Amino acid sequence: MKARRWAANLAWTVAGILIYFLCIDTFGGYPSVHSETLNLIALIVLILLGALVWYRHERRDEDR
Template identity: 45%
Template sequence: MTTRSPLPAPVRVVGRLLAAIVWTVLGLLAYFVCQGMFGGYRQIHSQLLTTLGMITIALAGGLAWIIDERRPHDDE
């Protein structure tokens, strides 16, 4: 079994910063879609976008719950 060497600290910091930015943008986009901010634009199928946004948020919440349930908790 091979072990990977950990990445240098600056690379980890930049990676985490980029990941935080990407997740923030995706979260804002999901929020805007679900609030209907793009509503009324038939050319971009806004009703379909709203439905897909709500489904995506529900799936992400379910995935987060499943991942959290699989982690060992100290309070148990």
């Protein structure tokens, strides 16, 4: 169980780093793969994930 949680945390960290690099336009400048659209989508996903983490953290404190 502990290894599974560790693997999930690692996967979330890697996904977060990838989304961060997309948001700062690291992979920008490739119009053939619609990089500007991908950057906008990544920014929206990053904001939504941040809001989800904040909401879950607030709810967890109330449950105690």
